[in-house]
Amino acid sequence: MTKESSPPAPPSPKASPVDVEHLAHLYRQMFLIRRVEEESARAYATGKIGGFLHLYIGQEAVGVGAIAALRPDDSVVTTYRDHGIALAKGMSARSLLAELWGKKTGCSQGLGGSMHLFDKEHNMLGGYGIVGGHIPLACGVAFAAKYQGQDRVTLCFFGEGAVSIGGFHEGLSLAALWKLPIVFICENNEYAMGTPLSRTLSVEDVSLKADAYGMARDRFVADDVLEVQARVGAAVERARKEQAPTLVEMRTYRFRGHSMSDPAKYRTQTELDEHKQRDPMTRARERLLTLEYKEGRISALERSVEEEVADAVKFADESPEPDTSVLAPTTYDGAFAY
């Protein structure tokens, strides 16, 4: 990663003693996401899940760390790569897997599927399928908070592939102009489908786009979930206290292909292995051990995740499918407009 820009570093998370229980909690979330994604991949292979399936494996520290910096009443908007974000925001594994299975008990009654996870109760405002299309929408969520005089913050996630499209620029421009309480999080995983960064952007440093809009920015490698939380936390505070947006670019890496149909031939095994070496989830686990959080406790925590996932799979398997009666009332509220 080049060092084109070094935005002012926020207070180092190492300055304060690490709350081990909190780190264990974040590790559990990352492990849950990893295991849910692995089950999803398996279910895709056996045909329980159809359509597109974009896994979050490798990027867990971004979603978990960023969302840990939020209050429950803060909102999140993201792309089709939304499973990890939804879980981190509080959606249950049952609700998520049932949705992927297309079941009535899924978060969107089986109508949305993998790319469109919504959970109003947890202020998860959706995964969206058109690249960049959700960015102005997320600004609208932030606009509503400001309009209503509430100090709620919105997080908007997107990949570096979205930085080329109009929605990104219009969203950032308006957020800066109108001082909206939003944090834009670019999950820069180096590839937009098969296209590497070098063929996507003329300037590799995405965070620099913030300068032109007069917006604060930050940029770092998302290896350490606590650092993610601290640095996004600073941006969230800026949004909450000063009503000012921030663009945060995090370098991360997806361990799987773009979606299940992508064999990812555009990168080498060596490159992939290097990134797996620095797997942020494994790092968090190792950190726990160095902090005297004993192996036995970690295993217990992992076992509880396995149980949660097994229960969610069973729940999804046994749930009923929706029938056509859901179609009209989910199209219009009130009378159908023929």
Place this chain on the structure above:
Amino acid sequence: MSNVRQLRFREALREAMIEEMDRDERVFLLGEEVGHYQGAYKVSEGMLDRFGARRVVDTPIAEGGFAGIGIGAAMMGLRPIIEFMTWNFSAVAFDQILNNASKVRQMSGGQFNCPIVFRGPNGSAKQVGSQHSTSMEHFYATIPGLKVIAPAFPVDAKGLLKAAIRDDNPVILLESETLYSVKGDVPDNLEPIEFGRAQIVRPGSALTIIAYSRMTHVALEAADQLATEGIDVEVIDLRTLRPLDEETIVRSVQKTHRCVVVHEGWSYGGVGAEIADRVQRLAFDWLEAPILRVAQLDVGMPYNATLEQACIPQPGRVCDTVKRLVFRET
């Protein structure tokens, strides 16, 4: 006599592009993942190697941007082929197609042409959800200045794409993810196929089914089922939506006296509505039943597999609709 080969739909499209790029240096391909990745659906496989990065151009995700670049280049005499990874994403470029591509000729009083082809998969695939399953032809077919083509068979895909590339107007070519692997006979040295000529793909007498793109295959399947029940329907494959082959449609309805239109996408103001209007205007005295449409149910595409299949026109729904007209009590 020329030889005939079996080609997949995607290979037929590829051959059309390669042949036209070989014969005309002004033709180039531009779109997401068309080069190094060999095409999201492998339509352009091998083309980067063959033509190089000058003529097979990978773009970032910027549909409005690269559609506009294509239009400007076309005004200067180049002949771009713009691939949308799917037509859903053309919504982001809709302004370019509606307000620039289709209008530049008229706004300039005929001084500038826009010889460009926009192509990619359209409509539903399989459980790809609400935002990836829209049938965009209904939006584009309404726009004067554009031509809109939607082949169902490899031979037509090749011949029509060749014609589209040579056309001096903006052309919208709608493909289908579910058709890319379909095989069909394609003669060697195929000439461009003229727009505006539908084809009777199954002759019959009881009723006319009008379809295009993937729905032609659904209509043919329905026709087979109906035949086992003694109902002999005619199936027309439109191939081109704009211009529309009124003559073939009207002649068929004059023979069968009944008509059903089958298409993906919603019925409200769609291609089927346009056909129904023309048939009732031009063949009113021959009609013995109302014209019915079999379209996507009037809702967004649900993810659940069973509901999705219920929304998309199926042979069963086509058969039921045909029977309602054939056994209609008067």
